[in-house]
Amino acid sequence: MPLTKEALLNMYRRMLTIRHFEEGITEFAKQGLVPGTGHVSIGEEAVAVGACSALADGDYIISTHRAHGHLLARGADIKVILAEVLGKATGCTGGKGGSMHLSDFSRQILGTNGIVGAGINIAGGVGLAIKMRQTGQICLGFFGDGAANRGTFHEGLNLAAVWKVPTVFVCTNNQYGLSMPQCKACGNIDISARASAYDMPGYRVDGTDVIAVYEAVKSAADRARKGDGPSLIEAISFRLRGHSMRMDQMPGGNVYRPEGEIDDWAANKDPVKIFRAKLKELGYLDDKKAGQIDAECQKLFDDAADFARNSPEPAPETAFTWIYAKEGVK
Amino acid sequence: MPQRQISYREALAEAIIEEMARDDRVFLMGEDVGVLGGAFGATPGIYAKFGGERVLDTPISETAIVGYALGAAMAGMRPIAEIMRVDWMTICMDEIVNQTAKMRYLSGGHPEVSLVIRAAAEGGIGLGGQHSQSFEAWFVHVPGLKVIMPSTPYDIKGLMKSAIRDPNPVICLEPGVLYGVSGPVPTEEYLIPLGEAEVKREGKDITIVAWGTMLPKTLNAAQTLAAEGVDVEVVDPRTLRPLDIDTVIASVKKTGKLIIAHEAMKTCGVGAEIAALVQERAFDHLDAPIQRVATPDVIIPVNRALERVVLPQEATIVNTVKAVI
Numbered sequence: 061m062p063l064t065k066e067a068l069l070n071m072y073r074r075m076l077t078i079r080h081f082e083e084g085i086t087e088f089a090k091q092g093l094v095p096g097t098g099h100v101s102i103g104e105e106a107v108a109v110g111a112c113s114a115l116a117d118g119d120y121i122i123s124t125h126r127a128h129g130h131l132l133a134r135g136a137d138i139k140v141i142l143a144e145v146l147g148k149a150t151g152c153t154g155g156k157g158g159s160m161h162l163s164d165f166s167r168q169i170l171g172t173n174g175i176v177g178a179g180i181n182i183a184g185g186v187g188l189a190i191k192m193r194q195t196g197q198i199c200l201g202f203f204g205d206g207a208a209n210r211g212t213f214h215e216g217l218n219l220a221a222v223w224k225v226p227t228v229f230v231c232t233n234n235q236y237g238l239s240m241p242q243c244k245a246c247g248n249i250d251i252s253a254r255a256s257a258y259d260m261p262g263y264r265v266d267g268t269d270v271i272a273v274y275e276a277v278k279s280a281a282d283r284a285r286k287g288d289g290p291s292l293i294e295a296i297s298f299r300l301r302g303h304s305m306r307m308d309q310m311p312g313g314n315v316y317r318p319e320g321e322i323d324d325w326a327a328n329k330d331p332v333k334i335f336r337a338k339l340k341e342l343g344y345l346d347d348k349k350a351g352q353i354d355a356e357c358q359k360l361f362d363d364a365a366d367f368a369r370n371s372p373e374p375a376p377e378t379a380f381t382w383i384y385a386k387e388g389v390k
Numbered sequence: 391m392p393q394r395q396i397s398y399r400e401a402l403a404e405a406i407i408e409e410m411a412r413d414d415r416v417f418l419m420g421e422d423v424g425v426l427g428g429a430f431g432a433t434p435g436i437y438a439k440f441g442g443e444r445v446l447d448t449p450i451s452e453t454a455i456v457g458y459a460l461g462a463a464m465a466g467m468r469p470i471a472e473i474m475r476v477d478w479m480t481i482c483m484d485e486i487v488n489q490t491a492k493m494r495y496l497s498g499g500h501p502e503v504s505l506v507i508r509a510a511a512e513g514g515i516g517l518g519g520q521h522s523q524s525f526e527a528w529f530v531h532v533p534g535l536k537v538i539m540p541s542t543p544y545d546i547k548g549l550m551k552s553a554i555r556d557p558n559p560v561i562c563l564e565p566g567v568l569y570g571v572s573g574p575v576p577t578e579e580y581l582i583p584l585g586e587a588e589v590k591r592e593g594k595d596i597t598i599v600a601w602g603t604m605l606p607k608t609l610n611a612a613q614t615l616a617a618e619g620v621d622v623e624v625v626d627p628r629t630l631r632p633l634d635i636d637t638v639i640a641s642v643k644k645t646g647k648l649i650i651a652h653e654a655m656k657t658c659g660v661g662a663e664i665a666a667l668v669q670e671r672a673f674d675h676l677d678a679p680i681q682r683v684a685t686p687d688v689i690i691p692v693n694r695a696l697e698r699v700v701l702p703q704e705a706t707i708v709n710t711v712k713a714v715i
Contacts, residue, residue: 120465153498161496170464171497175488181454182489185461192417192443192467199465215454222449382499383533385557 063113063271065344069353071113071270072339075105075332076357078129081138084361085128085145085159089305093369095147096306098159099126103268103300106331107232108133110273110295111200114281120168120190120199122183125160126232127172130202136164138360139367148371155374156382168197176237177210179203180229184216187225187290198226198284200277206237208251217292221258224289228280231292232267234299239316252294260290267295268331271338298325391576399432399569401543405550406436406470408579410444413468416554419446420455420472420508429474430510430569452478456485456507460493463505463559470554476511476525476563483528490559491534502557506550511539511563512603512653513690513701522690522697524602524654529561530631530663536560536584537631541605543573545628548582556584565602587634589641593623596711597641599664600651601627604683604702608651611707620715630660638664639672646677647714651707656684678714683707 063071082100089098101108108129112121115134123130131141136152144151145159153161163171170186173179183201190197207213208231220227231251235242243249255262261283263276273295280291300322302308314322339345345353396404410416418436420428424447427434437445448455452473459471473479479486486507493503513522529537536558540546546564553560590605591612600608605626612622623641627633642648648668650661661682668680683702691697 122461153496157496157498163497163500165497165500170461170501171493173489175484178457178484178489181457181485182461182464184454185458185463186465187461188458189462189465189467192462193465199461212453212457215449215451216457219449219451219454219458223446382495384536385494385502385504 071109072335074109074133077360078105078132079332080357080361086305096158097304098145099304100301101126101129104232104234104297105129106270107267107273107295107297110270111230111277113274114277118197120170120186122170122179123172123202125174127162131162134169135167139364142364143368143371146368148368149374150371154378177207177212180212180216183227184220184225187227190226198281200228202230205233205242209245217258220290221260226284227290228284229292231294232297233294234297236299238303255292262292264294267297268329268334270335298329300326391578393574393576395572396543396575397570397572398543398546401547401575403434405547409551409554410440415468417444418470419448421448421474423472452481453485456482459505460490463503464501468504470506473509475521476509477520477523479509487532491532503559504557506553506560508562510566512565514567514603516692516694518692519689526563526630527660530660538629539563539601540628543575547575548580552581552584567603585629585632585634587625587627587637590626591624593621595621596647597623597645598649598651599625599638602653604651604653607704608707611704614708615711635667642668642672643675648680649710651683653685655687656682657687659684681710681714683710
């Protein structure tokens, strides 16, 4: 079923919300308001929104250290997510997890991760639980091109194929693992080709095209839901910023990027610009409407910023909670 | 309560079978746990009872075993994951330490990460440097985990049942040489709460805290020493995290002397922690320096004579007691 005009405009809103959120927190980081660091996905919004739009209510996601977009695309509360990035008591982890540990259990967003490649097995395990409980859900596991070179990729995808778990593995290939270009990190740069080693479908899609990502993930999700097992989707994308907000501020923090590369992608491969042009071409958007949506999404961030910045710091005693669930036998 | 004599492995399997029958969220996964019943035969009869849907043989993929168990737990299951030997838990330390132990804290207190990770531990059967180690201290060092190390058929059954029902991740280390050793186990159901030590032998002259294979060796040593007029009290912590230090301190207050015996390496072993806690809380009750009986900092050799040289024996305990007394 083709996406309706309303659905497409909502996808555009989500992409733009992610863009404003991450541009906003980049400014906050410069002002010293973000504890530690955070990893923005500017340039990769089409993967988050395309993939999450293909899910049904109740489906799970597991994500990575670069996850603001995945949370927002899946409908998590922007205020709570921003509060967590700022380390506030009102954040999803009460300020104890920060940007790398975002979750919303009410939306089956089971968490993001500070360890590259750790979520792949967890996503497989969620799929195993779904299969054992026969609940008809699926799990979508995000990871990056860097994670694809960890042993967990092999162990996790192989076992998913052996057990035919309903997990869709989505690799956002943003071309870099910190400073390491993907083309120098992989014997075969086509990560999706590895799917054949596990006898599962592998798709390589343009990760700057939100509809292409949606269609690939939708077909993999349908397959998983039917009980036919996992798939691997590689979405070719581009990280328009440095590895982290902290590294972006460091002198020489982007020294490994070839001259002009970012400008070239920003001009020609920015998924937000591409989708905006597409919507205009379809007659779904004009300059006026685009301006309205832009202002709406900016307001979402501004309101969230007011909430987060005015939220209290966590109370000292909260550092000691949540280590163990209620003691005792049940 | 009526009792019978069954082996450690039979008691372990009974615990798992009873809990799988009680709660359909409980399942067993790991290398060779299915038809074979475990590489050390630690899970006999479970596959025959529940089949391949709930007893899942895995490939040799330790990160996937623990990572999948964690994911399944987060989505409402209660897995029991076997890593064949504690030595190989090094392969999946990220999944255990960074993921499983911290998942609840880093997820706003939301998920109940109820899973058990079991492994055979310790040496004594000539399996050498990568199949004989005792890494309990590694896990005791990690907030978010609980660690049990039961040494008798009675204890493994009662503690395993509690571990499976616990809403937190529990590491269960099983002394490999004790799988075949039998002991009395009630026919009726019982549970042993995590975090409770047991005085395995009462005495008045000296306290020995011992677990794992050192427990039977210490009990034998205590009998030898009794013949020589030394009355040893033996305390088995059974759970190492949370540690029941109160029971240890109560014993030290009675005897005034303490030895800690474990098969793990001496340096930074759990014995060092117990010694530190006792001197913090019962310094005035100590009549002699605390001693540790442990494996010296070497790699465990295969040759049986060499292995006996490095692993503490009954005689090591007897001699250490005599030196302290």
